[in-house]
Amino acid sequence: MTRDLAQAHPFDTATRLEPLAEGRWRGHTAPAYGNMVGPFGGTTAAVALSAVMQHPARQGEPISLTVNYAGPVADGAFEVRAEPVRTNRSTQHWLVQLHQGDAVVATATAVLATRRDTWSSVETGFPAAPPADSLPRAQPLGRVRWTSAYDMRFVIGAPPSTGPVEAGGGDSVSLLWVRDEPPRALDFPALAALCDVFFPRLFVRRPGWVPIGTVSFTVYFHADAATLAQIGTRHLLGHARAHQFRNGFFDQAAEMWGLGGELLAVTHQIVYFKE
Amino acid sequence: MTRDLAQAHPFDTATRLEPLAEGRWRGHTAPAYGNMVGPFGGTTAAVALSAVMQHPARQGEPISLTVNYAGPVADGAFEVRAEPVRTNRSTQHWLVQLHQGDAVVATATAVLATRRDTWSSVETGFPAAPPADSLPRAQPLGRVRWTSAYDMRFVIGAPPSTGPVEAGGGDSVSLLWVRDEPPRALDFPALAALCDVFFPRLFVRRPGWVPIGTVSFTVYFHADAATLAQIGTRHLLGHARAHQFRNGFFDQAAEMWGLGGELLAVTHQIVYFKE
Numbered sequence: 001m002t003r004d005l006a007q008a009h010p011f012d013t014a015t016r017l018e019p020l021a022e023g024r025w026r027g028h029t030a031p032a033y034g035n036m037v038g039p040f041g042g043t044t045a046a047v048a049l050s051a052v053m054q055h056p057a058r059q060g061e062p063i064s065l066t067v068n069y070a071g072p073v074a075d076g077a078f079e080v081r082a083e084p085v086r087t088n089r090s091t092q093h094w095l096v097q098l099h100q101g102d103a104v105v106a107t108a109t110a111v112l113a114t115r116r117d118t119w120s121s122v123e124t125g126f127p128a129a130p131p132a133d134s135l136p137r138a139q140p141l142g143r144v145r146w147t148s149a150y151d152m153r154f155v156i157g158a159p160p161s162t163g164p165v166e167a168g169g170g171d172s173v174s175l176l177w178v179r180d181e182p183p184r185a186l187d188f189p190a191l192a193a194l195c196d197v198f199f200p201r202l203f204v205r206r207p208g209w210v211p212i213g214t215v216s217f218t219v220y221f222h223a224d225a226a227t228l229a230q231i232g233t234r235h236l237l238g239h240a241r242a243h244q245f246r247n248g249f250f251d252q253a254a255e256m257w258g259l260g261g262e263l264l265a266v267t268h269q270i271v272y273f274k275e
Numbered sequence: 276m277t278r279d280l281a282q283a284h285p286f287d288t289a290t291r292l293e294p295l296a297e298g299r300w301r302g303h304t305a306p307a308y309g310n311m312v313g314p315f316g317g318t319t320a321a322v323a324l325s326a327v328m329q330h331p332a333r334q335g336e337p338i339s340l341t342v343n344y345a346g347p348v349a350d351g352a353f354e355v356r357a358e359p360v361r362t363n364r365s366t367q368h369w370l371v372q373l374h375q376g377d378a379v380v381a382t383a384t385a386v387l388a389t390r391r392d393t394w395s396s397v398e399t400g401f402p403a404a405p406p407a408d409s410l411p412r413a414q415p416l417g418r419v420r421w422t423s424a425y426d427m428r429f430v431i432g433a434p435p436s437t438g439p440v441e442a443g444g445g446d447s448v449s450l451l452w453v454r455d456e457p458p459r460a461l462d463f464p465a466l467a468a469l470c471d472v473f474f475p476r477l478f479v480r481r482p483g484w485v486p487i488g489t490v491s492f493t494v495y496f497h498a499d500a501a502t503l504a505q506i507g508t509r510h511l512l513g514h515a516r517a518h519q520f521r522n523g524f525f526d527q528a529a530e531m532w533g534l535g536g537e538l539l540a541v542t543h544q545i546v547y548f549k550e
Contacts, residue, residue, distance in 0.1 A: 085372070093345040216386055216493075220545045222521050243397075243398055247391060270495040
């Protein structure tokens, strides 16, 4: 291992892309971000966005990212293809696909844009929460490696095995402080991954394990790169809840806040569950 | 005009697809669903989903749909291409593109699935609202033709020119009954379009017109075809609000309910605005 690799943050290792040709890269799943099976979906989303960010035709910063998890990602190498399908004066539209062998394992679309200063207003209130430093770090889940890659401090709605707060109430709301562990300066791929750290709402609402898998995941980015740089390595405050669990699928929605009350992103996903 | 066309519901006319080859169709924008410029984005989303639904390889019913509005759709003909990129045992992933000439005007992804009966729970409360019959129909906006294609009855948060309820309060929340006008039995493409009937939250929050355009739009479907059939032609109850307006973009999130308290879909979009 070279000195450079030895010093890399595990998230950078997990999202590293080796160029193969214009618009094509090879990546590799990383044990530090392993899930029950295959990699943490947040890193898959981060990889899709990283490909767009590294493409020489890229213009602007991310506004939206949707990732569809088409099939299981096996541990090992994958190929990413990113194509700018339309470039306008201030927005750019991307299609991304992740392949393993002949199989599409994920598709993604992203929209980038050049932001301008306009009238702005946060309509949702910044959630009341005690400081991160005053809360204990939730115990990572031993069999879910990626949970060790985040420092999570729950205010409400921890899954039963992850912290001091009991679940099983009438709703699936969680409020938690979260950052990369070890700390890492925030950027767009890391924010995309952080938007997927909320445990499946099913496990908050109804303790007990069943097989689950995110089907589709969307992030709307409200922050620009300068705002992310100001956040740096500090915790974000995340608030998540479900609207409905029905016939094998549930949705979850979340907001991701900076300590200063900046709403950095809103995110939604729909998740399959089996029982 | 043939008798068949004369009898068709305007929504069916607006979303009719003429097969060109497997996975390729030609459609045509319809004056009845015209927007300020080009067609109502809800019909563009419905067209993308209709292509998937009509494809001979289609398996299951829609779980998620994301449409990215890549550029202006000109009034006239367009081509739709839908490709199943991965079919699993119970889920199927689709890529869709709309073209006009050489330009991509929209991209979409959709996930379909076979639903099974499981434990189910609506977590969000059904909004309190007086019956649709007790409220006046909001006046359609003359210069926005598609608003005549829906019967909207606002409980709260009507844009100033559309009804009896005053806007301009501290938030962008709207609650309204809505159905196709003339009435039409609900199906997935119509529900996708109905998820886009919420006026831009900017105009509820801050009266006054500026150019806006949806950039990306997602629907998570919680209902199956049998549930939609039960709804039939009755009004849906829609609840929408924004989380943030910032530097040229705002998001909006909404829930779409059946009269009996069924949460049929949740939907999100991010919208560009200019000022």
